Amino acid sequence: NAGVTQTPKFQVLKTGQSMTLQCAQDMNHNSMYWYRQDPGMGLRLIYYSASEGTTDKGEVPNGYNVSRLNKREFSLRLESAAPSQTSVYFCASSRDSSSYEQYFGPGTRLTVT
């Protein structure tokens, strides 16, 4: 039982490059989330998926797209990376939209030069 897994763990991109961050959970959770964490800013919600087949914007969605591939997987795509997107990205899941308890993955540290 791995919980929430994320790949890759580290990534360096050049400005304008694209990439997809992968997230998977094995807890049979319905809801999944993507956050970014920046020094002095705390965790900020980028996108979330309340259930399979739905996605919605969070606090800071600009520059990102997401795909809820199936119940287990939720990916985050940067189409044209910018230095402002340098951050640590966390994926999380919860049982459903009424559950307050989130389970986080280990994070992806992304640097955009």
Add this chain to the structure above:
Amino acid sequence: TQLLEQSPQFLSIQEGENLTVYCNSSSVFSSLQWYRQEPGEGPVLLVTVVTGGEVKKLKRLTFQFGDARKDSSLHITAAQPGDTGLYLCENGGSQGNLIFGKGTKLSVKP
């Protein structure tokens, strides 16, 4: 937009000391979650409080939810180096409105 203020921002203490960290909101919480995050890892849920005045204990950690549900505290008794980490509070609002505080960074020296 709800704002969560955590204090202090940093705390460095010796092993065995007691400490309290705080989380205050500009509006009423639906519920409040406390997480601990160790360097290089994701946050790990410690507790959820829902009812005003609620007190929950987790070994040496005591969590209190204010009567008006606008503030919460986390008290650690006899801190140990293993308690070192970033302590985060989070509101339990609607899914599109999940807000985290900026955290209290705790360092417990042996």
